[in-house]
Amino acid sequence: MAIRTIEVRERVMARNDALAAEVRERLAASGVTAFNLVSSPGSGKTSLLERTLDALGEELGIAVVTGDVQTQNDADRLARRTSRLVQAVVTGGACHLDASQVLSALDAIDLRQTRLLFVENVGNLVCPASWDLGESAKIVVLSVTEGEDKPLKYPKMFRNARHAVINKIDLLPHVDFDLDQAIAFAREVNPELQFFLTSARTGEGLERWFDFLRSQAGAPLAV
C-alpha cells in the first residue's frame, strides 16, 4: 500500500509540475515576475503585503493570489488596500496551494496590467515547499517570535527559497531571538539566501524591501 501511495503522489506531482510550467510560460509571456510567499501561520505575510500594496500597488501593478485553508480573510484584508485584483483561493483543507489553483486564478487577472504577482501561500512551513506554483522565486517569511532554529527544522523550505524576510524586528528587544544565529542557520541550509529585515508594523526596513521589488518587477506597463 505504501508503494501505491507513492505512485499516486508521483503522478499528482508530475501533473502539478506540468501546470506550473504553464503558469510560468503565461507569466513570462506577459513579463510578470511572481513571488510565492511562504511562512508559518502568523509570520506577517498579509501585513507585509498590506504595506507593500499601500506603497507600490499602483506603481508596480501588483496583483495578489491568496491561499487559505478555509476563509478568505487575507484576501478581504488586502482588497481593502488596493483597487487592483486580489484573487482568493480556498484550499478546502489542503495545506498548500497547487499550480492548477494558480492557473485558474490567472484567468481572472489582467496580466497586461500586472508587473508583479504575489502568491500568498497557506501558512505552513512543510507542504508548500514541495509544490511548484510557476513562481519566479519563493520568498520565506520568518518572524523573530518563532525562534532562530526554524531554518534547521524546516530546511526544505529555506533551501527552496531565494529570499528570506525576517519580520517583526520591532519585537527583537522583547524576545530571545538571536538574529545572527538565525541567519547563520539559514545560510547553513542555503548559502545563497538573500535577507530582508523588516517590521511590517513600524515600517522599519521596508524601504530596502520596496527597492528590491522595484528592481524585480517586470517591464513598465504599456500606456
Next chain:
Amino acid sequence: MAIRTIEVRERVMARNDALAAEVRERLAASGVTAFNLVSSPGSGKTSLLERTLDALGEELGIAVVTGDVQTQNDADRLARRTSRLVQAVVTGGACHLDASQVLSALDAIDLRQTRLLFVENVGNLVCPASWDLGESAKIVVLSVTEGEDKPLKYPKMFRNARHAVINKIDLLPHVDFDLDQAIAFAREVNPELQFFLTSARTGEGLERWFDFLRSQAGAPLAV
C-alpha cells in the same frame, strides 16, 4: 486519478485509526493520560514543555514523544531538562505524526512509570488536525504574536482540540493582539474549548496550567 487518491487516502486513514485505537488501549491499560500538543511552528510548545518538565517531570512521571520534520532539536532540548524518557520521531518530510510512529515510540517507554505522556506534534496547523494519535485530547498552542484570526483560519485544529494554551502573553503590550477577540473566534468554532493564558518565558499563568495537568494525570505510580 483524483478518485483513486481519495481511495488510497481513506485506506491510509483507516489504518491510522486502527493503530490509534491500539495506542489508546495500551495507554488506558497503564493508566496514562496522553496530550497531543499541536500548533504553528514557533508558538512555544517546546518551551512550555521545558517548564513543565522542570516543575512536574518527576512528580507526574512525564514522558514525551517529539515529532520533527528533519531534526531532533526539540527532543535534545527536552532531554536536557529531564531524566525521563524523551523519544524523538523524525517524520522525514511529513507534516504530522501518525499513530504508527507513536505506537513504535511507546515500545521504548516504561508505561508503568508514566502517568502523563506529551506528544509534541510537528509545528503545523493543518495536517496534524486530521491524524488521531490515540491521545486523550489535543491541546492547541497559539502565541499572541500569530494574530487573533488563527482559530477562524484553521478551524479544524481548534474544533478538534479540547484545550487551548495562549502563550507568550508577556508580549501582549508589544503586539496588536486582541485577546478577547481571539478567545471569541476560538469559541465560535469550538464552544467547549478551555483556555490557559501562559508565558513560558516569564512563567506567568503556569501555575494554573500545572494544576490542570495534576488533575489530569493518571493514577499515582505504584511503588
